[in-house]
Amino acid sequence: IVNKIMSGDETYLEAFIEGLSTLPHEVKRNLELMKDLDKSCSKKGEELLQAQQQYVELAQEKLSRVRVVQNPDGSVVGLQLADDEGSSAKRKATEAFIPTTEELFDYTYQPELYRKIRKLQEECMQKSDEKVYVAQQAFELIDTQVQRLDDDLAEMEKLLQAAGSFDTGVTAKENDMAAAQPTPGSEWILAKVIHHDLNTGMYELADEDVESSNKIMHLPEGQVIVLYPVEKLRSGDTVFAVYPDTTSFYQATVVQAPRRQGGGGGGMSLVMVKFHDDADEAGVTHEKAVPLKHVMLPP
Numbered sequence: 435i436v437n438k439i440m441s442g443d444e445t446y447l448e449a450f451i452e453g454l455s456t457l458p459h460e461v462k463r464n465l466e467l468m469k470d471l472d473k474s475c476s477k478k479g480e481e482l483l484q485a486q487q488q489y490v491e492l493a494q495e496k497l498s499r500v501r502v503v504q505n506p507d508g509s510v511v512g513l514q515l516a517d518d519e520g521s522s523a524k525r526k527a528t529e530a531f532i533p534t535t536e537e538l539f540d541y542t543y544q545p546e547l548y549r550k551i552r553k554l555q556e557e558c559m560q561k562s563d564e565k566v567y568v569a570q571q572a573f574e575l576i577d578t579q580v581q582r583l584d585d586d587l588a589e590m591e592k593l594l595q596a597a598g599s600f601d602t603g604v605t606a607k608e609n610d611m612a613a614a615q616p617t618p619g620s621e622w623i624l625a626k627v628i629h630h631d632l633n634t635g636m637y638e639l640a641d642e643d644v645e646s647s648n649k650i651m652h653l654p655e656g657q658v659i660v661l662y663p664v665e666k667l668r669s670g671d672t673v674f675a676v677y678p679d680t681t682s683f684y685q686a687t688v689v690q691a692p693r694r695q696g697g698g699g700g701g702m703s704l705v706m707v708k709f710h711d712d713a714d715e716a717g718v719t720h721e722k723a724v725p726l727k728h729v730m731l732p733p
Contacts (some may be wrong), residue, residue, distance in 0.1 A: 457579060464572040474560035485547060493542035503530035513589040515541055557658055584666070606630040606637070606660045613674070613683055613730055615657040622683040622733065624676050625651065625692050627660065643681045659733060663726050666667070667691055667705060676728035677708050685710045685732070692726045705729055 478526045488726040512530035533541070606612070606627045614625040614637075625639040629651070637658045641649040664673065667688050674683040690706035703726040 439449060450548065450583070452483070453582070457575060460575055460668060461572050464568050468568050468572075471561050472567045475558055475565065478558045478561060482551065482558060483509070485551045485554060489544055489547050492544055492547070495513055496542050497538075497663075499682075518590060550688055579628065606658075611642075611727060611733070612639060613659040613661060614641075614651060614653055615733075616651060616653070618657065622659070622674060624681040624683070624728065625658075641681070658716045659730055661730055663703065664729055664731060665691075667729075670730055673729050674729075674732055675705075675709070675724040677709060678724065682732070684712075689721050 491568050496516065501514040501516075503509055503511040503514050506574055510530045514530045532638045547733045573728050608627060608629065611625040612625050612627050613622040615622050624642040626642060628638040628640055633656040637651075637655065639653065639658065641651060643649075653720070667673070668691060671688040673686055673688060675686045676682065677684050686707035686709045688705060689708055692703045692705040694703050704723045705726050706721045707724055707729075709722055714723075
């Protein structure tokens with residue numbers, strides 16, 4: 435059965451191992467590159483810190499030479515800045531005044547050191563951005579293989595089910611929720627399991643639609659899907675979900691992965707979806723919150 439999903443004489447295991455053969459080398463290369471970038475970024479960061487400390491020390495030294503000018507009665511007239519050649523202060527050194535923030539910045543401004551600090555900041559940001567990019571590449575390399583494995587396992591599960599060789603190890607219990615198809619090819623509706631006969635495979639279920647007065651249905655296993663929380667749902671996945679205020683399943687696209695509502699561990703897990711063909715009069719398809727227990731993978 436496994437060989438049916440492969441071409442020629444190549445088995446699934448052989449093909450999967452072949453696909454993984456270059457993964458360790460590629461991931462190792464990315465991790466080594468991240469390490470080199472981290473060292474380079476750390477070195478630039480140390481240079482930046484030293485330049486910033488030097489700038490602060492020079493500013494403090496210049497400010498220590500500012501003289502406070504007072505009236506005979508002790509009231510402050512203003513400040514008198516020291517006359518430095520490197521200063522960009524626009525007022526005369528002998529003039530006493532109350533400086534603005536901009537004037538104090540001009541007075542302590544060190545052009546060459548300031549440009550050096552800006553350049554180091556840009557280099558540090560560039561190295562950090564490169565690290566993030568390389569880390570994303572490494573993640574995508576691994577995620578691609580994981581997604582491929584998930585897809586292959588799902589395909590193999592279908593083949594095993596078709597051959598009658600797949601055992602889920604799960605037995606439906608009374609009051610379990612299920613998706614039921616009253617007649618072959620009809621839409622799936624929400625129902626509750628009353629009984630499952632393991633010998634015949636037949637289900638006895640109650641329709642969850644209030645208006646149906648809990649209509650009882652007797653259906654074969656092929657027309658019943660017992661609902662269990664779907665694992666590893668991602669944004670963009672296609673699912674079937676119960677449309678709000680109904681008991682019918684419709685095709686939808688996951689917008690946001692499941693999240694538990696409310697605090698603690700007792701809250702209900704909800705998943706945000708957009709139902710297909712559900713646009714309003716303006717042509718906008720709005721997101722809807724659906725309990726995770728009312729979501730299943732496409733049958």
